[in-house]
Every structure is written in C-alpha cells, then in structure tokens.
Amino acid sequence: MIFDRKTIDNDGLLDFYKKLLLPRLVEEKMLILLRQGRIGKWFSGIGQEAIAVGATMAMNAEEYILPMHRNLGVFTARNIPISRLMGQWQGKASGFTHGRDRSFHFGTQEYKIIGMISHLGPQMALADGIALADKLSGTKKVTLVFTGEGATSEGDFHEALNIAAVWDLPVIFLIENNGYGLSTPVGEQYRCESLVDKAVGYGIEGRKIDGNNILEVYHTISELAKELREKPRPVLIECMTFRMRGHEEASGTKYVPQHLFEEWGTKDPLDCFEKFLLDEQVLRPEWVPYLRGEFAKLIEIEIEKVFNEPGIIPHLSTEVDSMYRLFKMPQRESSNVLTNKRYIDAISDALRQSMRKYDKLVIMGQDIAEYGGAFKITQGFIDEFGKERVRNTPICESGIIGAAMGLSINGYKAVVEMQFADFVSSGFNQVVNNLAKTYYRWGQAVDVVIRMPTGAGTGAGPFHSQSNEAWFTKTPGLKVVYPSSPDDAKGLLMAAIEDPNPVIYFEHKYLYRSLSGNVPDDDYYVEIGKAQIVRQGTKASIITYGLGVHWAVEYAENHPEHSIEILDLRSLQPWDKEAVEKTVKKTSKVMVLHEDTLTSGFGGEVAAYIGEHCFKYLDAPVMRCASLDTAIPMNKGLEDQFLAKSRLEEMMDVLLKF
Structure with missing residues (x-):
C-alpha cells in the first residue's frame, strides 16, 4: 500500500492516525462488552475505518454527511463524545434518539450527520435534497452520502443518482464495496466489472479507489469536494475494502473463504498506516502503546459513565406528544374579500400565495413546470417563480419524496405533487418510514406536503382512481387532510404548508372543475384536525x-x-x-x-x-x-x-x- 502525503505535515499525519485509531479501539471495546453480555448487538466496521475517517476529514464541518451503520469513524471524526454515542447504543436518555431507535439510526444538526434507516438506500435521495438546498442558496457546499455495494441493487440508488445527474447536484455518492451484503457475495449482487462503471450510465464521473488507504480516500474526496463546490455535479466513488467481522456479530463469518481474511488482513488500514508513519519517522514506536493506552482510558471512562446512567422511565404523554412537532396555527382574521372559484383554482391559489410567502418553498413533481402538471394546477408558475423552485422531476416517486425530506432537513419547505395518488405506492417507504418517523426518532421536523390527486368518478380505472387515504391514517407521524370544498381546499393546503410536520393532502379529481364556491382572496388557513x-x-x-x-x-x-x-x-x-x-x-x-x-x-x-x-x-x-x-x-x-x-x-x- 502506497501512501502519498502530498502537502500534509507531520502533525497532520499524526492527526489522521489518532482519528483512525480511536474508532478501532472503540470497536474492540464493544466486542469485549458483547462477549460479556453487557451490550446486545454490534455492527462492526473493523477493516473499513479508513473510508469513514478519510472521507469525513475531507469534508468541511458545516457540510452534511449521511453515513451507514458501519461508519463509526464518521461520528468520531466529527468529534461526537463517546459517551453520547454509547448513550445512543444503549438506549439511554442521553442518546440522540432518547431510546427510540438503535445504533446509528439518528441524525444530528449539531454535527451535520444524517443517519440511515434500516431500509437500505433511502438516505441517498435525502442527500439530493440537502444538496439542492445548498445549490439554491448558493452556499457552495458538498454533501457526502455512503452506501454499501448491496444497496446499489435498490431502486433508491438508481433514482438518487439519476436525480443528482439531471439536476447537477453537488453530491458525492460513496460506495463501500466490502465484498458481501450480509452473506451474499458481490458475484450474486451485480454483473458489471465494477460498481463505478454504473456512473457512465448517468452521465457522471466515477472513480474507483483503495478504501483501505486513508490518504487516498482523503485526497480523492478533498479534491473532488473542492471542485464540486465551484462547479456543482454528482460523482460516484467506489471504495474497495473488506469486512473483517460478520454483518453483525451474531451472523458470524463462516460463509467467507479463509484466504480472503488472510489476503485482506495484510491490507488492514490501521496497521498499514501505522507502519508507514513509523517508517517515515513521523510516529515513534513508543508512542503507539501510549496513544492506545490513553484512548483506552478515555473509552473506559466514557462508556462506564453511560452504564451508570439511570434507565429511561417511560411516560405515556411524553411518547405520544413526541410523535409530532408541536404546532398551533396562528390566529388570523379571515378575509372579507371572497371570489367564486373552482376547487382546482383554490388549490392553485394556495400554492401561489404560499410560494410568495416562503422564498424557500420548492414545488416538485412530474410535468409541473412548463406543462403545468397533469391537471394544470401549476400552469404559469415558472413565469413568476422560475424552474429552480417549480421543478420538473424524473419519474421516480421515492427519490423525489426523499429529496423533499432532504430539502426540509436543510432549511427549506417542499411540496411534492403525485401525478395521481395511486403512484405514491412507488415512494411508500420514504413516506411511512422516513417522513413519518424522523421527528419522533431524533427531533427533526419534516416540512413536506405531498399532494394526492385522488378518487373515482372519471372512469380512470384501477390505477388512477383509488382512495388510498387509509394507507396513511394508521401511520403515526403523518397528518392527513381531505378537503371537500374550494375554501377548505385553499385553507387546508396553506395550513399544511405552514405546518412543520409531513402532511398528506388529498384533493379529489372529480371536484377539480365540477365544484365552485366562495374562497377568500387573501392568505387563508383552516386548522388541521377540526371538522x-x-x-x-x-x-x-x-x-x-x-x-x-x-x-x-x-x-x-x-x-x-x-x-x-x-x-x-x-x-x-x-x-x-x-x-x-x-x-x-x-x-x-x-x-x-x-x-x-x-x-x-x-x-x-x-x-x-x-x-x-x-x-x-x-x-x-x-x-x-x-x-x-x-x-x-x-x-x-x-x-x-x-x-x-x-x-x-x-x-x-x-x-x-x-
């Protein structure tokens, strides 16, 4: 393994070493605690630390990173205290999710890290939305998102890369190719020579690098990020590495041929970098046990502190109240100026007036820009708001719903138009598992409205006429509204856009042009939850x-x-x-x-x-x-x-x- 320090001085190299050593020692401690029965589960990243650490050190502190459950080095390199991480892993009140979710399934705005959910792939679309917010704001930031080689088989991978390519989003998609998706080898995952070869299909740049070489990872990400901040575009990176432990410890490694452990054992990222520093006389031999001892003491203190913390005492009201971000509609005087309008025009009014009110509101959907949408509700919007805020999307419901959530994470509001409510099934996971559960899990508001043209009466058949509101009414964390009149259509939509919780807004297609009524001309709000x-x-x-x-x-x-x-x-x-x-x-x-x-x-x-x-x-x-x-x-x-x-x-x- 050849390390190229380029312009990094000795102190910088030592910093890389310490940041590489810390997650390894934390992992070794966790394996001991697992054998002792003091913890119940662990997903080990031993052998892959150079990717998480090198990539994180290449990013600016204010730039978002979306890691996975084998990326402890992202969290430690961002200087999150071990005690806070341990509190998360142990389900203590001091954890980021206060006992509501496991391992790395959390986000933190403080450290600009957005964790994964168990369904592999959805975080890639979130990265698109985060990067879109930065691009619209002109902040010259890059977003880094991790995925494994197995998750590249998911539709979310394709949708996210395609969106990022079409919209020139500054996202670095990083594949950690460790050879196995749980027990399934790469030969049963894909047929291309390398996963990075997929980049050409999206018209984007792809690079394949040694994921065990921390300096190669760092320089690659650092140089690309510098370019992308000035010239936004997505890049796909495949980092070759190997998982030295099981998918999680209980699964073992019997399915892996022994010769692979022997081969990759000689490429251990920590051992190889340590040898390089010793050979370069940057690191003295006596410093190695000293640093290990100091880190071990720190880890022991931080971990035992958490074990001594009291357990969570469940409070019913706390849990119920934590499902939604508290929001009370401000009292506003109703307009005395009313105009008779069709149901469809009331919806259009609500969108237009909300777009004027919130300059960080983005509408996304298929054919909604020049064409004005399948039902012409956004016709003429690009003339006033431009194509940056009224965005035509590829046909990819999951990716666009995820991008909407990413926009919300990064300070924007988003309205997504389903062309028909029936099509939301293609984005179901993002709605019921990502949008709905995020606030409960780690306190992040999800300021997204999904408009759902719904219902029968037009002879449109099984896939354009369903009333699917019950799919969502049983999912805690979502709000669901369904106006029956033009004034409610406007008032409930403006209220939904104002509300920081995810709202599913059903609008009946049959009523679009068949129903008219008096509608306030000014901003108008109907309180959600009132019959x-x-x-x-x-x-x-x-x-x-x-x-x-x-x-x-x-x-x-x-x-x-x-x-x-x-x-x-x-x-x-x-x-x-x-x-x-x-x-x-x-x-x-x-x-x-x-x-x-x-x-x-x-x-x-x-x-x-x-x-x-x-x-x-x-x-x-x-x-x-x-x-x-x-x-x-x-x-x-x-x-x-x-x-x-x-x-x-x-x-x-x-x-x-x-």
Whole structure:
C-alpha cells in the first residue's frame, strides 16, 4: 500500500492516525462488552475505518454527511463524545434518539450527520435534497452520502443518482464495496466489472479507489469536494475494502473463504498506516502503546459513565406528544374579500400565495413546470417563480419524496405533487418510514406536503382512481387532510404548508372543475384536525369527507323530511373526536360514509370510536356505507356500482327505520 502525503505535515499525519485509531479501539471495546453480555448487538466496521475517517476529514464541518451503520469513524471524526454515542447504543436518555431507535439510526444538526434507516438506500435521495438546498442558496457546499455495494441493487440508488445527474447536484455518492451484503457475495449482487462503471450510465464521473488507504480516500474526496463546490455535479466513488467481522456479530463469518481474511488482513488500514508513519519517522514506536493506552482510558471512562446512567422511565404523554412537532396555527382574521372559484383554482391559489410567502418553498413533481402538471394546477408558475423552485422531476416517486425530506432537513419547505395518488405506492417507504418517523426518532421536523390527486368518478380505472387515504391514517407521524370544498381546499393546503410536520393532502379529481364556491382572496388557513358541520339536522348524522360530503348533501336535499346532519371531517389524522361525539349525542343515529373500500377504510376507525365512547347515546348500530371490496373498474356502470353512493339510499333507509 502506497501512501502519498502530498502537502500534509507531520502533525497532520499524526492527526489522521489518532482519528483512525480511536474508532478501532472503540470497536474492540464493544466486542469485549458483547462477549460479556453487557451490550446486545454490534455492527462492526473493523477493516473499513479508513473510508469513514478519510472521507469525513475531507469534508468541511458545516457540510452534511449521511453515513451507514458501519461508519463509526464518521461520528468520531466529527468529534461526537463517546459517551453520547454509547448513550445512543444503549438506549439511554442521553442518546440522540432518547431510546427510540438503535445504533446509528439518528441524525444530528449539531454535527451535520444524517443517519440511515434500516431500509437500505433511502438516505441517498435525502442527500439530493440537502444538496439542492445548498445549490439554491448558493452556499457552495458538498454533501457526502455512503452506501454499501448491496444497496446499489435498490431502486433508491438508481433514482438518487439519476436525480443528482439531471439536476447537477453537488453530491458525492460513496460506495463501500466490502465484498458481501450480509452473506451474499458481490458475484450474486451485480454483473458489471465494477460498481463505478454504473456512473457512465448517468452521465457522471466515477472513480474507483483503495478504501483501505486513508490518504487516498482523503485526497480523492478533498479534491473532488473542492471542485464540486465551484462547479456543482454528482460523482460516484467506489471504495474497495473488506469486512473483517460478520454483518453483525451474531451472523458470524463462516460463509467467507479463509484466504480472503488472510489476503485482506495484510491490507488492514490501521496497521498499514501505522507502519508507514513509523517508517517515515513521523510516529515513534513508543508512542503507539501510549496513544492506545490513553484512548483506552478515555473509552473506559466514557462508556462506564453511560452504564451508570439511570434507565429511561417511560411516560405515556411524553411518547405520544413526541410523535409530532408541536404546532398551533396562528390566529388570523379571515378575509372579507371572497371570489367564486373552482376547487382546482383554490388549490392553485394556495400554492401561489404560499410560494410568495416562503422564498424557500420548492414545488416538485412530474410535468409541473412548463406543462403545468397533469391537471394544470401549476400552469404559469415558472413565469413568476422560475424552474429552480417549480421543478420538473424524473419519474421516480421515492427519490423525489426523499429529496423533499432532504430539502426540509436543510432549511427549506417542499411540496411534492403525485401525478395521481395511486403512484405514491412507488415512494411508500420514504413516506411511512422516513417522513413519518424522523421527528419522533431524533427531533427533526419534516416540512413536506405531498399532494394526492385522488378518487373515482372519471372512469380512470384501477390505477388512477383509488382512495388510498387509509394507507396513511394508521401511520403515526403523518397528518392527513381531505378537503371537500374550494375554501377548505385553499385553507387546508396553506395550513399544511405552514405546518412543520409531513402532511398528506388529498384533493379529489372529480371536484377539480365540477365544484365552485366562495374562497377568500387573501392568505387563508383552516386548522388541521377540526371538522365542520355542513348541514344541521336532528334525526341522523352522516359523518364523511371528500366526495362523500356531496353524496350526503344530495341525499339530505332529496329527503328534507329526515333532518339529516352532515359532519365533514376534513382532517383524518388528527381527526376531530369532539365534533363526532357532539353530533352522535345530538342525533343518536350515525352513518359513516366514505369513498374508500369498506374493509379497513378509515370509516371503520370512526365507527369503532363511536361504539367504544358513545354507545350510551346510540339508538341504532353505527352503520358504514363504503365502496365495494374490489379494485376500481373503468366502465362507468361498473364504477357507479362500485362506489358507496349507489348504496347510500338503501342503507340510510335501514338506519332511519331502526
């Protein structure tokens, strides 16, 4: 192994050595604690430390790094105290996630590190968003994101590299190729000669380097980062290395041929660099045991301090309250100036006025720039806000949702337009595991709104008509809203953009151009979580939302003799339990109506709540009117039969006669 010090002086080389030595000694201590049964799990990076340490030292302190679970050297090189890391690993209150997540699954704005989640790959799209924020701000920063050779098989890898290439984002994608994805060798992972060969497919630069040579890693990253700060673009680096321990200690290494351990043992990054420094007389032989002893003492003190910390005493309210960032909509006077507008125009107004209010708000989606989106909601936006803030995206839902989260991490707001709500399934992991859980895990607000054109009535068939709100209402950490009127469409969208939590905003396609109403011209906000009585009544209540509100109104107008009260939930997470209880007490008969399928639709949650908390007020069983438990057909006759509306009359008759 040849080390080229270039312009690094002796003190600098010693600093590299210390930063390489520390994570190795921490790891050796953790393996001892594991054998002693004092800790339960450990993902070892022994043999790979040069990559994490060299790359981190090449980055500026204010630049973000997104490491993985074998990159202890990133955290120690950023000078995070061992006690804080140990508190994280042991699930103590002093840890970054306060006992809510494991190992390196955390982020910290203090040290500009954004950790991974267990689903390999999503962090690469976050790096895109972080880098986009820096590029838009003109701050001349680079983002570094790690991945393993196994995760390059994930779609998230392709999406992130493609986005970064198309948008010229200053991201360094670093592959740690250690030969195995858990037990699966690289020969069963990919067929290309080298992973760096993939770079040409994205039209970007790729480099393959010795990941065990700390100076080669450092110089490569340092030189590239310097270039990228001035001329933003992505680069792919493949660092060749080897994992000397198991994927995690319990998995062992029996699947690895012995000759590989012998071969790579001669390339140990710490041993080789130590020998180089001794040969160069930068490091004296007597300093090695001294430095090891000093680090060992520090590690022992820091670790035992954490073992002596008290365990977490669970508090129910603390956990529940930590799922969402606290946000209370400021009280604002409503505008007296109203204009009759279509549902679709109210949505467009909300976006336009929010873009004017927040110069760090970015809208992203397929075909939303010059074309104005599939439904023309953003038509003309680039004339006022430019293509930097109204961004056409490649067809890659997961990558764009991840990029939106990255923007939020780096100080921006983001609105993502799903072309159809159905397509969000391609980005499901980012929504339910990254956006939803991040604030709970390490206190980072995720200021992202996902707009979801939803619903049937247009004969669009199984993949453009689904009502999939129930996919998200059961996921803590997300807020879900579903306006049924033009004024609510504007007010709930502006409120969602203002809210620092991730909000899934459903907008019904059938209502876009078929529904008009008076809408305030000025900024207008409807508090998320508050239902609204659409029609007063005394004989029975229909609790509904979205297009169901209009079905209910039509029914009530056709049957004035029944005095039907209609409650529009408007928000599905959180939802207004107080308003539901109030209408149940008032009428004593309840129909829960929605467009979604019956089984596991959100109405089941409302019905269950009423049965549990309002039973004594009921004069009849809570009934549900929903769509068929089938996929949504295209043919109009079949679609009409599918929809809940076709059964509302009959079911209300049963309820009222009970």
